[in-house]
Amino acid sequence: xxxxxxxxxxxxxxxxxxxxxxxxxxxxxxxxxxxxxxxxxxxxxxxxxxxxxxxxxxxxxxxxxxxxxxxxxxxxxxxxxxxxxxxxxxxxxxxxxxxxxxxxxxxxxxxxxxxxxxxxxxxxxxxxxxxxxxxxxxxxxxxxxxxxxxxxxxxxxxxxxxxxxxxxxxxxxxxxxxxxxxxxxxxxxxxxxxxxxxxxxxxxxxxxxxxxxxxxxxxxxxxxxxxxxxxxxxxxxxxxxxxxxxxxxxxxxxxxxxxxxxxxxxxxxxxxxxxxxxxxxxxxxxxxxxxxxxxxxxxxxxxxxxxxxxxxxxxxxxxxxxxxxxxxxxxxxxxxxxxxxxxxxxxxxxxxxxxxxxxxxxxxxxxxxxxxxxxxxxxxxxxxxxxxxxxxxxxxxxxxxxxxxxxxxxxxxxxxxxxxxxxxxxxxxxxxxxxxxxxxxxxxxxxxxxxxxxxxxxxxxxxxxxxxxxxxxxxxxxxxxxxxxxxxxxxxxxxxxxxxxxxxxxxxxxxxxxxxxxxxxxxxxxxxxxxxxxxxxxxxxxxxxxxxxxxxxxxxxxxxxxxxxxxxxxxxxxxxxxxxxxxx
Numbered sequence: 001x002x003x004x005x006x007x008x009x010x011x012x013x014x015x016x017x018x019x020x021x022x023x024x025x026x027x028x029x030x031x032x033x034x035x036x037x038x039x040x041x042x043x044x045x046x047x048x049x050x051x052x053x054x055x056x057x058x059x060x061x062x063x064x065x066x067x068x069x070x071x072x073x074x075x076x077x078x079x080x081x082x083x084x085x086x087x088x089x090x091x092x093x094x095x096x097x098x099x100x101x102x103x104x105x106x107x108x109x110x111x112x113x114x115x116x117x118x119x120x121x122x123x124x125x126x127x128x129x130x131x132x133x134x135x136x137x138x139x140x141x142x143x144x145x146x147x148x149x150x151x152x153x154x155x156x157x158x159x160x161x162x163x164x165x166x167x168x169x170x171x172x173x174x175x176x177x178x179x180x181x182x183x184x185x186x187x188x189x190x191x192x193x194x195x196x197x198x199x200x201x202x203x204x205x206x207x208x209x210x211x212x213x214x215x216x217x218x219x220x221x222x223x224x225x226x227x228x229x230x231x232x233x234x235x236x237x238x239x240x241x242x243x244x245x246x247x248x249x250x251x252x253x254x255x256x257x258x259x260x261x262x263x264x265x266x267x268x269x270x271x272x273x274x275x276x277x278x279x280x281x282x283x284x285x286x287x288x289x290x291x292x293x294x295x296x297x298x299x300x301x302x303x304x305x306x307x308x309x310x311x312x313x314x315x316x317x318x319x320x321x322x323x324x325x326x327x328x329x330x331x332x333x334x335x336x337x338x339x340x341x342x343x344x345x346x347x348x349x350x351x352x353x354x355x356x357x358x359x360x361x362x363x364x365x366x367x368x369x370x371x372x373x374x375x376x377x378x379x380x381x382x383x384x385x386x387x388x389x390x391x392x393x394x395x396x397x398x399x400x401x402x403x404x405x406x407x408x409x410x411x412x413x414x415x416x417x418x419x420x421x422x423x424x425x426x427x428x429x430x431x432x433x434x435x436x437x438x439x440x441x442x443x444x445x446x447x448x449x450x451x452x453x454x455x456x457x458x459x460x461x462x463x464x465x466x467x468x469x470x471x472x473x474x475x476x477x478x479x480x481x482x483x484x485x486x487x488x489x490x491x492x493x494x495x496x497x498x499x500x501x502x503x504x505x506x507x508x509x510x511x512x513x514x515x516x517x518x519x520x521x522x523x524x525x526x527x528x529x530x531x532x533x534x535x536x537x538x539x540x541x542x543x544x545x546x547x548x549x550x551x552x553x554x555x556x557x558x559x560x561x562x563x564x565x566x567x568x569x570x571x572x573x574x575x576x577x578x579x580x581x582x583x584x
Contacts, residue, residue, distance in 0.1 A: 003044050003047065003048050003050075004048060004050055006040075006044060007041065007044050007045065007048065007050055007052065007055075008052065010037055010040060010041040010044070011041065011052050011054060011055050011056065013037060014034065014037055014038060014041065014056045015054060015056060016028075017029040017034055018056055028341075028342070028344075028400045029345075030362055030368050032299060032360065032362065032368070032370060035082075035296070038056065038057070041055070041056070041057060042057055045057060057287065058286060058287065068131035068132060068133060068192060068194070069131065069132045070125070070129050070130065070131055070132070071120075071122050071129065071130060071131075071132050072128060072129050073110065073122065073125075073127070073128060073129070073130060074154075075212075076127050076128055077108065077110070077124045077125075077127045077128075077130075077156070078127060078284055078287055078288055078289050079127070079287060079288065080103075080270065080288060080289070080292055080293060080294040081287075081288040081293055081294065082268070082293065082294035082295070082296050083293065083294075083295060083296070084295070084296050084297070084298045086248065086249050086252060086295075089248060089252075089271060089293060089295055090245050090248055090249070092271075092293050093243075093244070093245050093248060093271060094245065095244075095245065096244075096273055096274075096275060096278065097242065097243075097244055097273075097274045097275070098242075098243055098244070098271050098272055098273050098274055099223055099224055099227075099240040099241070099242060099243070099271075099272045099274055100240060100241055100242075100243045100248070100251050100252070100255070100269055100270070100271055100272075101209065101238045101239060101240035101241075101269065101270050101272065102238055102239055102255070102262070102264065102266040102269060102270070103266055103267055103268040103269055103270045103294055103295075104158035104160050104207060104209075104238060104264055104265065104266050105158075105160070105183070105184050105265040105266055105267040106158045106159050106160035106161070106183070106184055106187045106188075106265065107123060107124070107158070107159045107160075107184070107187055107188050107191050107192075108123070108124035108156065108157070108158055108159075109121055109122070109123055109124070109133070109137065109156070109157060109158070109159045109191070109206060110122045110123075110124075110130065110154065110155070110156050110212070111137065111143065111153075111154070111155045111156075111157070111206070112152070112153070112154050112155075113147060113149070113152070113153040113154075113155075114151075114152050114153075115150055116146050116147050116148065116149060116150045117145065117146055117147075118134070118137065118138060118143065118144070118145050118146075119134070120132065120134050121133050121134045121136070121137030121138075123191065123192065131192060133191055133192060135196045136190075136191055136192075136193055136196050136199040136204075137159075137206070138196070139196045139197075139199045139200040139204075140159065140199070140204045140205065140206050141203050141204060141205050142205050142206060142235075142236050143206050143235075144233070144234040144235065147233045147234055148233060149214065149217075149233055151214060151215060151216055151217075152213060152214075152215070153211075153213065153214050153233075154211075154212040154213040154214075155208050155210070155211055155212065155230065155235065156208070156209060156210040156212055157206050157207050157208040157209050157210070157235075157237075157238075158206070158207050158209060158238070159187055159191050159204050159205070159206050160183065160187055160204070160205055160206075160207065160264055160265055161183045161186050161187040161190065161202060161203065161204055161205070161265075162183070162203070162205065162263045162264055162265075163183060163263050163264075163265060164263055165202070165203045166180065166182075166183040166186055166265075169186065169202065172424070172425065172502075173425075173501075182265075182366070183265040184265060186202065187202075187204060190202035190204050191204060193532065194531050194532040195503070195504075195507060195531060195532040197503075198503050198532070201503065205236065205264075206235075206236065207236050207237060207238045207264070208227070208230045208235045208236065208237040208238065209237070209238045209270070210226075211226040211227075211229070211230055214226075214229070217229060219276065221275060221276050221277050222274055222275075222276065223272055223273070223274045223275075223276060223279075224240070224242070224274055226276075227240065238270075240272075241254075242274070243271070248271075252269060252295065255269055256297065259297075260331075260332070267296070267297075268294055268295050268296040268297055269294070269295040270292055270293075270294055270295070271292060271293045271294075271295060272291065272292045273291045273292065278291070279291030279292075299360040299361065299362070299370075300330055300331055300360060300361070301358050301359065301360045301370055302328040302329065302330055302358070302359055302360075303328075303356055303357070303358055303359075303373065304325045304326045304327075304328045304356075304357060304359060305325060305326045305354060305355070305356060305357070306323060306324075306325050306351060306352070306353060306354065306355045306356075306357050306372075307324045307325055307326060307353065308324050308353055309321055309322070309323060309324070309340075309346070309351060309379050310322040310323075310324050310337075311382050311386050311403070313385060313386060313387045313405055313410065313412040313413075314412070314416060316413075316498065317404045317405045317406075317410070317413060318402055318403070318404060319382070319385065319386070319392060319403040319404065319405055320339065320340075320341070320342070320403075321339075321340040321341075321342070321343070321345075321346045321403075322337055322338070322339055322340060323337065323338045323339075323340055323351070323357070323359075323369050324336060324337050325337075325338070325357060325359065328359060330359065330360065330361050330367065331361050335359070335361070335367045337367065338359055338367040338368050338369050339367075339368075340369065341400075342397075342400045342401060342402050342403075343381055343394055343400070343401040343402055343403050344400040344401045345400075346379075346381070347381075347401070349369060349371070349372045349375075350372055350375040350376070350377035351372055351375075351376075351377070351378075351379045352374070352375075352376030352377055352378030352379050353378065353379065354374075354376070355372050355373070355374035355375065355376050356372075356373040356374045357369050357370075357371070357372050357373065357374075358370040358371045358372075358373060381394065381403060382403070385405035385406075385407060385410055385412075387405070387410055387411055387412040388405065388407050388409070388410040388411055388412070390405065390406060390407035390410065391406050391407070392404060392405055392406065393406050411438075411441060414441065414446075415434055415437050415438055415441060416434075417449075417496045418432070418437045418441075418446065418449070418452065419432070419433075419434045419437060420494065420496050421449060421452065421494040421495075421496070422437075422452070422483075423494075425490070425493060425502040426490055426491075426493050426494035427483045427486055427490060427491070427494050428482075428483055428486075428490070429452065429479050429480060429483045430475075430479040431472070431475055431476045431479050432452070432476070432479075439465060440455070443458075443461065445457075445458050445461075445462075448553060448556065449553050449556070449557055450553070450556035450557050450559075450560060452480065453480055453483075453484065453560050455476065455477070455480065456477055459473060462476075484560060484561055484562055485561075485562050485564055486561055486562070486563060486564065487509070487514070487563060487564055487565075487566045488509040488514040488515075488516060488519075488563050488566070489502075489505045489506040489508070489509035489510075489514075489566065490505070491516075491557070491561060491563065492505040492508060492509055492519065493505040495544070495550075495553075495554070497540060497541055497544045498540045498544075499536065499537040499540045499541075500537070500540075500541070504532060504533065504537070506566075507530060507531075507532055507533070508527075508530060508533070508541075509566070510566075511529075511530045514563065514565060514566065516554075516558065516563075519541075519545075520545045520551070520554065521545075522541070522542065522545075523542060524538045524539055524542045525538075527541055527542060
């Protein structure tokens with residue numbers, strides 16, 4: 001392939017990855033792979049003097065696409081040039097004084113205050129046009145709604161969800177397929193919510209990293225003074241320390257030593273010149289400001305041998321590839337597994353048992369396969385599902401190829417669905433773990449959702465099962481009886497409709513006044529009237545209730561369950577009486 005053709009190919013690949021990352025909040029390519037291809041593109045553009053108009057080296061993001069209103073930024077929000085070399089960073093800094101801070105990994109937001117009140121919040125978007133999320137920003141954990149300063153104040157900062165909250169939220173989701181992949185994806189979805197209540201529940205924090213405008217304040221030509229002033233106005237600012245060329249390497253090492261204990265997601269450091277006037281004189285390129293540089297950690301890589309590929313089926317039918325390799329030490333922990341994410345990445349790596357592979361931890365956290373040094377290409381995509389033995393198929397999803405089980409009766413799909421139904425946010429059936437469900441399924445006790453509530457038919461068999469007994473059986477039956485009293489939103493979530501989580505199940509139930517018949521008969525257009533429901537989810541819900549099999553399942557459950565009326569969102573308490581609506 002000649003250099004110009006490679007440039008065209010790289011632009012297409014990188015733009016596809018950027019669209020998925022910025023618009024869909026889905027990472028289809030590891031950061032390290034994106035950076036490698038981006039650097040190759042930069043080199044080829046310099047060698048050939050060919051730069052395409054849609055090249056990611058000329059653009060700072062990707063146009064946003066959602067139902068949130070859009071607004072152009074007063075000045076472009078450029079990305080930072082980056083390096084992994086401490087020496088290169090030292091040379092860039094020269095004899096200047098600078099601030100070294102975490103490069104937070106969330107969503108960049110611009111806040112505007114007038115008359116001491118927050119009047120607008122806009123996402124970075126593509127750097128030129130962002131999305132207006134003012135109501136959501138007012139529900140961030142630490143954004144002051146009123147401040148002492150009465151002039152026009154414009155701040156830029158990063159919205160983040162802490163690792164501890166990310167872990168808490170994921171632990172509350174029993175469905176493995178519905179768990180969030182990383183804090184950044186969770187934060188992106190939380191900040192761009194159409195329902196501010198969801199933003200509040202997710203605990204989003206905002207940290208200032210730039211005071212763009214505060215005209216009548218004398219900052220004594222110092223970025224550090226800007227940060228201190230912002231702190232005094234009630235804002236949290238990014239953690240930073242003064243540095244210079246002599247101390248830079250030690251200061252970087254200090255930050256690196258604290259990565260494991262840092263609760264705020266970061267993917268490197270930022271070196272910012274303290275001298276405001278110097279930064280203004282330096283200006284910017286078409287893509288990068290010249291007063292700051294990002295430092296990316298050099299990922300520790302280890303070479304190991306691939307033992308096998310584990311193809312892991314899920315409730316939705318997706319079968320995900322996982323590389324299992326001989327254990328290695330990475331960033332202080334032993335790792336032996338790394339997700340390959342999808343069929344596209346699996347095929348690109350050309351893997352085979354016994355291959356030498358290079359592995360690392362993305363952002364020092366998530367194990368990934370960097371490259372295959374052997375490329376025997378002997379491992380193939382399975383044509384049959386490892387769980388049920390039926391045929392698989394490959395389809396395109398978000399520009400990537402994924403593997404699916406075609407069998408609607410695949411046991412794993414059912415185990416995961418029953419586990420979802422029994423989970424805390426659904427029908428909350430204590431004692432029905434996946435391992436217990438697997439035993440019940442293998443013995444033929446459960447063939448439909450409603451069979452969960454008829455396990456008393458198999459009393460003697462259950463009591464005599466390993467790990468059970470009379471007391472365990474009685475506790476299970478009591479839990480099933482208790483679970484029969486539920487709410488419409490819990491029931492809706494328990495059905496396992498693609499895209500339905502606990503939060504939007506509550507929104508839908510509330511919109512239709514907890515009337516199941518209205519939910520079942522709702523058209524796609526009806527569902528789109530609900531704030532926070534987009535076209536994909538509306539289609540998913542409407543299609544689910546068009547299925548005769550699904551309706552039969554729903555009606556069977558309605559004959560068993562009793563639906564309690566949920567308290568209103570305004571906090572008014574019921575008068576002490578429980579309203580019960582029978583499903584039959």
